[in-house]
Amino acid sequence: MLDIQHLTKCYGEKKAVDDLSLHIEKGEIYGFIGHNGAGKTTTLRSAVGIQSFDSGEIFINGISIKTNPLAAKTVLAYIPDNPDLYDFMSGVKYLNFIADIFGVPASVRAERIKRYADLFELTNDLSQPIFAYSHGMKQKLAIISAWLHAPKLIVMDEPFVGLDPKASHTLKGMMREVCDEGGAIFFSTHVLEVAEKLCDKVAIIKAGKLIRSGTMEEVRGDASLEQVFLDSEGAE
Amino acid sequence: MIKILLKKQFGEIFRAYFYNEKKKTLRSKAATAVFFGLFALLMIGLLGGMFTMFSIVLCAPLANAGFAWLYFLIISAISVVLGTFGSVFTTYSGLYLAKDNDLLLSMPIPVRAILAVRLIGVYLMGAMYAVTAYLPALIVYFVVGSPSFASVLGAVWLMFLVTLFVFLLSVALGFAVAKISVKFKRKSYVAVILSLLFVMLYYVVYFKAQKLISALLENVVLYGENVKKAAYPLYLVGRVAEGNGLAFLAITACHLALLALAFFVLSRTFIGIATATASGGKVRYRAKEAHSRSPFRALLSREFARFSSSALYMLNGALGTLILPAAGIFLIVKKEMVFTLIAAFFGESDMGALIFAAAFLFLLSMNTVAAPSVSLEGKTLWQLRSLPVGGWDVLLAKLTLHLLLTGVPAVLFLIGALVALRLSFFGALLFFVFIVSAILLSALFDLFAGLIKVNLNWTNEIVPIKQSMAVALALLSPLLYAALGVGLYLLFGRFVGALPFLALFDALTIGLALFVWYQVRGRGVKIFENL
Numbered sequence: 001m002l003d004i005q006h007l008t009k010c011y012g013e014k015k016a017v018d019d020l021s022l023h024i025e026k027g028e029i030y031g032f033i034g035h036n037g038a039g040k041t042t043t044l045r046s047a048v049g050i051q052s053f054d055s056g057e058i059f060i061n062g063i064s065i066k067t068n069p070l071a072a073k074t075v076l077a078y079i080p081d082n083p084d085l086y087d088f089m090s091g092v093k094y095l096n097f098i099a100d101i102f103g104v105p106a107s108v109r110a111e112r113i114k115r116y117a118d119l120f121e122l123t124n125d126l127s128q129p130i131f132a133y134s135h136g137m138k139q140k141l142a143i144i145s146a147w148l149h150a151p152k153l154i155v156m157d158e159p160f161v162g163l164d165p166k167a168s169h170t171l172k173g174m175m176r177e178v179c180d181e182g183g184a185i186f187f188s189t190h191v192l193e194v195a196e197k198l199c200d201k202v203a204i205i206k207a208g209k210l211i212r213s214g215t216m217e218e219v220r221g222d223a224s225l226e227q228v229f230l231d232s233e234g235a236e
Numbered sequence: 237m238i239k240i241l242l243k244k245q246f247g248e249i250f251r252a253y254f255y256n257e258k259k260k261t262l263r264s265k266a267a268t269a270v271f272f273g274l275f276a277l278l279m280i281g282l283l284g285g286m287f288t289m290f291s292i293v294l295c296a297p298l299a300n301a302g303f304a305w306l307y308f309l310i311i312s313a314i315s316v317v318l319g320t321f322g323s324v325f326t327t328y329s330g331l332y333l334a335k336d337n338d339l340l341l342s343m344p345i346p347v348r349a350i351l352a353v354r355l356i357g358v359y360l361m362g363a364m365y366a367v368t369a370y371l372p373a374l375i376v377y378f379v380v381g382s383p384s385f386a387s388v389l390g391a392v393w394l395m396f397l398v399t400l401f402v403f404l405l406s407v408a409l410g411f412a413v414a415k416i417s418v419k420f421k422r423k424s425y426v427a428v429i430l431s432l433l434f435v436m437l438y439y440v441v442y443f444k445a446q447k448l449i450s451a452l453l454e455n456v457v458l459y460g461e462n463v464k465k466a467a468y469p470l471y472l473v474g475r476v477a478e479g480n481g482l483a484f485l486a487i488t489a490c491h492l493a494l495l496a497l498a499f500f501v502l503s504r505t506f507i508g509i510a511t512a513t514a515s516g517g518k519v520r521y522r523a524k525e526a527h528s529r530s531p532f533r534a535l536l537s538r539e540f541a542r543f544s545s546s547a548l549y550m551l552n553g554a555l556g557t558l559i560l561p562a563a564g565i566f567l568i569v570k571k572e573m574v575f576t577l578i579a580a581f582f583g584e585s586d587m588g589a590l591i592f593a594a595a596f597l598f599l600l601s602m603n604t605v606a607a608p609s610v611s612l613e614g615k616t617l618w619q620l621r622s623l624p625v626g627g628w629d630v631l632l633a634k635l636t637l638h639l640l641l642t643g644v645p646a647v648l649f650l651i652g653a654l655v656a657l658r659l660s661f662f663g664a665l666l667f668f669v670f671i672v673s674a675i676l677l678s679a680l681f682d683l684f685a686g687l688i689k690v691n692l693n694w695t696n697e698i699v700p701i702k703q704s705m706a707v708a709l710a711l712l713s714p715l716l717y718a719a720l721g722v723g724l725y726l727l728f729g730r731f732v733g734a735l736p737f738l739a740l741f742d743a744l745t746i747g748l749a750l751f752v753w754y755q756v757r758g759r760g761v762k763i764f765e766n767l
Contacts, residue, residue, distance in 0.1 A: 049622065050621040071624075073622065073624035078618075078622040084616045085616065085619070086542070096526050097534050097538055099526070100528060100529045100530070101535075102623075104528070105528060106526050106527060109528075110526060114523060124520055125521065126521035127522075128521075
C-alpha cells in the first residue's frame with residue numbers, strides 16, 4: 001500500500017531523512033517512532049506529497065507520488081500533528097468541502113458525517129465556526145474529514161495528541177476497522193504503549209536513518225518497546 | 237518588554253525589506269536602505285506632491301491675511317481625515333485579531349505591554365498618512381509665510397497632536413467595531429458596513445471641499461470670525477500652530493486626557509475582546525441534504541468563504557467592486573454632462589473612450605483580491621497540498637474569484653460609459669474589448685505578483701493583505717499601465733487617432749494578458765506546488 005524506497009530529504013546541509021526505505025502492506029497498522037527532530041514528520045509529509053524530496057521514490061498503492069501526485073492522493077488521507085483547518089468555515093462546511101474534492105456522493109457523505117461525528121460526539125458542534133473549536137475538536141474534525149472518502153491509506157502525525165481518552169479509544173477502533181477492510185495506517189507517535197498495543201509493525205528512526213523495523217516481535221524481541229527505543233537512543 | 241514586542245511586530249511588517257524570501261537570506265544593509273528609500277519616495281512623491289500643490293494654493297492668501305491658524309486648522313482636518321482613512325480598515329484587526337494573542341497572553345507579559353505595542357502599530361499607520369498631508373503644508377508655510385520662532389515650534393507640535401488625534405479616532409472606531417461585531421455572527425460584514433460609512437463620509441467631504449475652499453478664500457475674514465465664534469476649540473487648534481501658549485496647553489492637555497481615557501478603556505476590555513471566540517450564541521447542527529459540487533466549485537466556494545470572512549480582505553481587496561457600479565450609475569445619471577464635457581474638451585467622443593479606459597484602470601487598482609490570496613493560505617496550506625487537486629486548479633479558483641468580483645460590477649461601468657460616450661459600434665466594441673482584457677490582465681498580474689512575493693509566515697492578516705509587496709505591485713500596476721497608455725498616446729497615438737490607438741492598446745493588453753497567463757500556468761504553478 002505504501003512503498004518508500006531510499007527516501008532522502010535535505011534541508012540545506014542537514015539530511016533530515018537519509019536513505020530510508022519502508023514497505024507497508026494492506027491490512028497493516030504501522031507505527032513510526034523516533035525522538036523529536038528524527039525525521040518522522042518529514043517522512044510523513046514526503047509520503048503524502050506535501051513536500052518534495054531529493055532522492056528516492058514513494059508509491060501509494062503502486063502509484064508514484066512524485067510523478068502522479070493527484071492520482072496517488074485520491075487514495076490517501078493525511079492528518080498533521082497540529083491541524084490548522086480553515087477557521088473561516090463551519091465544521092460541516094469543511095467536511096462538505098473535503099467530500100466535494102474527493103467526489104463523495106451526497107447520500108454517502110451524509111451517512112458518514114453522521115456516523116463519525118456521532119462517534120466523536122461532535123455532531124452538535126458541526127454548525128459552529130472552526131475558529132471556535134478547541135484543539136481536540138479540531139483534531140476530531142480532521143479525523144472525520146480523513147475518513148470521509150474511505151481512503152485506502154491514512155497517514156497521521158501524532159494523531160492521539162489532544163484527544164480525550166474516549167476519542168482515543170474510538171480512533172483506535174476506527175484504525176483497526178480500516179485495516180480489516182483492506183486499508184493501511186501509517187502513523188507517528190511518542191506514546192510507546194499505544195504503538196505496542198495497536199501496531200502490527202513498527203519502525204524506529206534516528207537522525208533521519210531507519211534503525212529498526214518489522215513486526216512488533218521482531219523489533220522488541222523479549223524486551224519492551226520502551227526499552228528497545230531507549231537503547232536505540234543510547235539512553236541508560 | 238515593549239522593545240522586544242515591537243521588534244517582533246515590525247520585523248513581521250517589514251520582513252520583505254530585511255529578508256530575501258527567494259534566496260532565504262538576510263538582505264544587505266544597502267538593499268534594505270534602498271527598499272525603505274523607495275517606500276518613502278512613493279509616499280512622499282505620490283501623496284505628498286498632491287498636498288504640496290494644495291498647500292501652495294491655500295497658504296499665501298490665509299497667512300498673509302493673518303489667518304495662519306485657519307490654514308493649519310484646514311490642513312489638520314485634511315490630515316486627520318487622510319490619516320484615519322489610511323488606518324480605518326486595519327485598526328480592528330491590528331488591535332484584536334492577531335493570531336499570536338493567545339501565545340503572548342500566556343507568557344509573563346503585562347497586558348498593557350501587548351496593548352501598547354498594538355497601539356503603537358495603529359499610531360504609526362495613521363501617522364504615516366497624516367504626516368504625508370501635514371508635512372508638505374508645514375514646509376510650504378515655512379517658505380511662503382513668515383513664521384516666528386514660536387510658530388515654528390507650534391506648527392511642528394501641532395503635527396504631533398494631529399497624529400495623536402488620528403490615532404484616537406482610529407482606536408475609537410476600532411473599539412466600536414469590535415464591541416459591535418462580538419455580538420454579531422457575521423463580524424466581517426459589520427466591520428465592512430461601518431468602514432464603508434466612514435469612506436462615504438470621506439468622499440462627501442472630499443467632493444464638497446473644493447467648493448468650500450473656493451468660498452473660504454473669497455471670504456477669509458468672515459469664515460475666520462465664524463469659526464472663532466461658533467467653534468472656539470477649533471480656533472485654539474489652529475492657534476497652536478501660531479505658537480499661542482494658552483492654546484498649546486489647552487489642546488495638548490485635551491489630547492493627553494483622551495489618550496489616558498483610551499488606554500484605560502482599552503486595557504480593561506482588551507483581553508475580553510481579543511480572546512472572544514463565541515459569536516451570536518451556539519448554533520445547533522441540523523443535518524441537511526448536501527449537494528455534491530465539482531472540485532473546482534468547491535475550491536471557488538472556499539475562496540468566497542475566505543474572502544467574506546474577513547472585513548480587512550473585503551475592504552482592502554475589493555473596494556472597486558462597490559466603486560465600479562457606483563461610477564457606472566453616476567455616468568448613466570450624468571450622461572448629458574459627461575458627453576458635453578468630453579465634446580467641449582476634445583471635440584469628439586472617441587477621445588472619451590481613451591479617457592474612460594484610463595479611468596477604468598484607476599478603478600481596477602482598487603481590486604487586489606488575487607494578490608494576497610496565496611499568502612493568506614498561511615499555515616493551512618498543508619490541506620491543499622495533501623488533497624488531490626492540482627496547483628492550477630487552486631490558482632484558477634483564486635483567479636475566478638478576482639474576475640467575478642471585478643468583472644460583474646464592471647458591467648455597470650461599461651454600460652454607463654457606453655451610454656455617456658455614445659460611441660460608434662466599432663468604438664464600443666474596442667472599448668468593450670479593452671475592459672475585458674484589462675480585467676483579465678489585472679487579475680492575472682495580481683495573482684502572479686502574489687506568487688512571486690508570497691509570504692506564508694504571518695501572525696496577523698494585515699501583513700499579506702495590506703503590507704505586502706504583492707499588494708503594492710497590484711495597486712500600482714494599473715496606474716503605471718494607465719501612465720504608459722497616456723505616454724504612448726502623446727508620443728504616437730495622437731497621430732493615428734483615438735480609436736485606432738485604442739485598437740493597438742487593446743492588442744497590447746491582450747498580448748500582455750496572454751503572456752502573464754502563460755507565466756502563471758507555468759512558473760506560477762511551479763512556485764505554488766513547491767511552497
